[in-house]
Amino acid sequence: MVMPQAQSTGETIVQVRNLTNRFGSHTVHERLNLDVYRGEVLGVVGGSGTGKSVLLRSIVGLQTPVEGSVHIFGQDMLSMPPAQRSQLERRFGVLFQRGALFSSLTVTENVAMPLIEHAGLGRADAEHLAGMKIALAGLPAEAGAQYPASLSGGMIKRAALARALALDPAILFLDEPTAGLDPIGAGAFDELIVTLRDALGLTVFLVTHDLDTLYTICDRVAVLSNRQVLVAGPLDVVESTDDSWVQDYFHGPRGRAASHARRRALEIK
Numbered sequence: 001m002v003m004p005q006a007q008s009t010g011e012t013i014v015q016v017r018n019l020t021n022r023f024g025s026h027t028v029h030e031r032l033n034l035d036v037y038r039g040e041v042l043g044v045v046g047g048s049g050t051g052k053s054v055l056l057r058s059i060v061g062l063q064t065p066v067e068g069s070v071h072i073f074g075q076d077m078l079s080m081p082p083a084q085r086s087q088l089e090r091r092f093g094v095l096f097q098r099g100a101l102f103s104s105l106t107v108t109e110n111v112a113m114p115l116i117e118h119a120g121l122g123r124a125d126a127e128h129l130a131g132m133k134i135a136l137a138g139l140p141a142e143a144g145a146q147y148p149a150s151l152s153g154g155m156i157k158r159a160a161l162a163r164a165l166a167l168d169p170a171i172l173f174l175d176e177p178t179a180g181l182d183p184i185g186a187g188a189f190d191e192l193i194v195t196l197r198d199a200l201g202l203t204v205f206l207v208t209h210d211l212d213t214l215y216t217i218c219d220r221v222a223v224l225s226n227r228q229v230l231v232a233g234p235l236d237v238v239e240s241t242d243d244s245w246v247q248d249y250f251h252g253p254r255g256r257a258a259s260h261a262r263r264r265a266l267e268i269k
């Protein structure tokens with residue numbers, strides 16, 4: 001089992017302030033604040049519909065908030081000129097909930113696409129580099145020639161991860177990366193995330209419902225509740241927060257099992 005290595009330097013690289021998102025009369029976030037530190041794996045949790053994905057989309061620029069600011073590397077995302085913003089957005093790797101690969105393209109073509117479109121590489125160079133990203137994501141070389149429909153769920157996640165890594169991102173945004181994977185596949189994927197974070201010096205923003213992921217790879221956890229971040233901190237701080245959702249989630253049977261497994265892993269270490 002991998003354990004978080006607490007790589008964070010404490011330097012804030014994503015700063016969300018007073019973020020408000022509304023769809024019609026439905027307010028999803030209201031004056032929400034959150035910091036993400038360089039080098040950490042931050043897990044974002046909360047009940048269904050609390051706005052975890054909308055928060056991720058707001059940070060990466062796919063959702064324009066009604067109010068508030070998002071600073072990344074100290075730069076104000078919402079007020080910068082489009083060309084500068086698109087430069088900055090290239091430093092994000094995003095893995096969406098359903099992988100979002102193009103079904104008519106092979107894995108290699110999917111991974112090469114951002115290199116051709118955004119880095120201006122020729123097809124041969126892009127496909128060569130794509131092969132390296134595919135290997136980095138833990139896929140066998142043969143997977144490159146396959147189409148998404150012929151891949152298992154775990155391989156699709158890895159292919160989508162390879163594409164998210166294509167442009168050498170500084171921050172990796174993952175929306176429920178282990179959803180739909182069996183426990184062994186999910187554990188292997190968690191391990192891969194930590195390995196990549198350590199090897200590439202990534203910062204990871206991870207939306208998840210997976211308690212094992214929280215206990216095995218997250219340095220800090222942020223809980224979304226009532227349109228805001230209820231608490232953000234190390235697991236022991238979050239677990240002891242006096243809130244009914246937090247208590248049910250972390251101290252229910254699944255939370256207890258994940259916590260127990262983590263303690264055992266620490267003892268074995």
Ligand SMILES: Nc1ncnc2c1ncn2[C@@H]1O[C@H](COP(=O)(O)OP(=O)(O)OP(=O)(O)O)[C@@H](O)[C@H]1O
Pocket residue numbers: 023028046047048049050051052053054055
């Ligand atoms: N484009 C949209 N138009 C209207 N409503 C939206 C839109 N995107 C999200 N919402 C609403 O915003 C709320 C938060 O959605 P979001 O997907 O962020 O929740 P979540 O916390 O990620 O949920 P889950 O854990 O179930 O994936 C939901 O009520 C959702 O229906």
